[in-house]
Amino acid sequence: MAANNGRALTVAATGTTLVGIRSKGLSISQTPVDVTNDDDAGVRTLLAEPGVRAAEITVAGVSEDEVLLNRVMTAPASQTLITTAVTLPSTLAVPGTVSGDFFISEFSLNGEHDGAAEFSATLMSAGALTYTASATS
Numbered sequence: 001m002a003a004n005n006g007r008a009l010t011v012a013a014t015g016t017t018l019v020g021i022r023s024k025g026l027s028i029s030q031t032p033v034d035v036t037n038d039d040d041a042g043v044r045t046l047l048a049e050p051g052v053r054a055a056e057i058t059v060a061g062v063s064e065d066e067v068l069l070n071r072v073m074t075a076p077a078s079q080t081l082i083t084t085a086v087t088l089p090s091t092l093a094v095p096g097t098v099s100g101d102f103f104i105s106e107f108s109l110n111g112e113h114d115g116a117a118e119f120s121a122t123l124m125s126a127g128a129l130t131y132t133a134s135a136t137s
Contacts, residue, residue: 003046012061018117020063026086027056028100028129055129057086057102060120081126088134101128 007024009020024062030050036043102123110118 009089011057012085012087013082015083018059021059021061023058023060024086025058026088028098029054029056030124031076055098055100055102055125057084057123058120059123060118062114062116062118082123084123094133096131098129098131098135100125101127 009024011024019021027119029052031054033047033049033051034044036045045065062074079134081101081103084102085097087097088095103126104121106120106122108120110120
């Protein structure tokens with residue numbers, strides 16, 4: 001299997017690639033629904049369809065870009081959703097883009113790094129996700 005370049009994983013908010021990000025991650029989960037009852041003889045039974053599908057994006061980095069910091073810092077206060085897309089590297093088995101509306105659930109401004117603000121943020125999905133395969137898949 002080919003190695004993946006972490007720089008190829010990008011995060012964009014409302015069509016603009018976020019810059020200054022040092023680390024980023026995408027987690028997709030499906031929470032099962034346990035329907036076990038006495039007739040199952042003590043063996044757990046799960047519905048075939050998950051109860052909750054969710055995604056979470058985490059980012060951290062250093063930025064001198066006041067526009068980016070302002071956008072991220074004001075979104076939680078205004079309780080607005082931002083359309084976010086994560087581009088998966090072409091070296092993965094399923095390259096493409098995962099996109100949807102996300103709520104900034106956490107934002108932290110951690111101090112300074114050589115004159116630039118260090119930040120981290122967690123974005124939680126709020127609605128259906130869309131996966132678009134890249135032209136190379």
